[in-house]
Amino acid sequence: MSERKGRLLEALLPELRLPLGEPAPSPLETLFPNEVAEVWLEIGFGS
Numbered sequence: 913m914s915e916r917k918g919r920l921l922e923a924l925l926p927e928l929r930l931p932l933g934e935p936a937p938s939p940l941e942t943l944f945p946n947e948v949a950e951v952w953l954e955i956g957f958g959s
Contacts, residue, residue, distance in 0.1 A: 940951040
């Protein structure tokens with residue numbers, strides 16, 4: 913991992929992390945500060 917990506921993970925991940933030990937809120941849209949129409953989960957593998 914590049915130094916830049918490492919810094920971004922350290923700085924941004926705590927703000928983006930979801931509390932996995934708790935049940936998901938219903939509706940999921942309440943997780944976001946702005947109004948959203950849909951919530952998708954996308955998992956990517958790569959560099």
